[in-house]
Amino acid sequence: MTKSTVERYSDPAIQAAVARIEAVSRLMDDLFVIPGTKVRVGLDSVIGLVPIVGDLISQAISSYIIWEARQLGVSRLVIGRMIANTAVDTMIGIIPLAGDAFDVAFRANMKNLALLKGHLAKHGHIRREAAGTGPVIDVRATRVG
Template identity: 40%
Template sequence: MPATFQSLPGLGRDPASIRQRVEHAERLLEGLITIPGLNRKVGLDVLLDALPGIGPVAATALGGWIVWEARNLGLSKWQMARMAGNVGFDLLLSAIPFVGAIPDFFFRSNSRNLRIIKRHLDRHHPGAATIETEVRRA
């Protein structure tokens, strides 16, 4: 029997699948690679700032998708406004050509939005919670 989209991990409409998708998107946007020497992670959100005009718009669209997924979870209008404000402020920061990557390096709107989503899920959908562990390498 062929697998449907609903049966594949992370592709369903249930809170656990949405959480998994949003966590992966946040990791892609904010923690794709680690900068040697600084030991600080950066992702597509900062890297796309190197493309004036289209880069910040693309990063904002990806951040907007996270907000859209949050809307599907039923977050309150206040939470949605905070998340949209985070994405909008990130766009304003990264709209400055070339220099915009510097403040964008410190203001991580997608990580902030992920925290809002996780708080909502932990409160309203405790079955979607995952155990988070930090892996340390020697």
């Protein structure tokens, strides 16, 4: 049996930004389960049902995640990958029916959340604690980047 871990961030501002990004990512890609299946979908899939306009609205909402990541000082490479994820999601999402199925499977916002968390971990902004114990890893940094 593995112990569960809790992620903490070295700066309360980073913690708050990640919480906002997680909320938007889950809202867009992982809000509810399709009844009778284990498939999770979010507002991206629902909004995307409206041809072209829905996908552009979803792109605008996804851009918020990229903006927040940029405010945290995430590298240009990671920002580029985030932009590519949302661009692919939008371009393929515009295709009727096939694009809607792609939206369910691709989950660009959750991918971008993972990229952000990976960047923060790589640069020492995440402390992982085993549930109910003290820090397992405690790496502190003064700035993101």
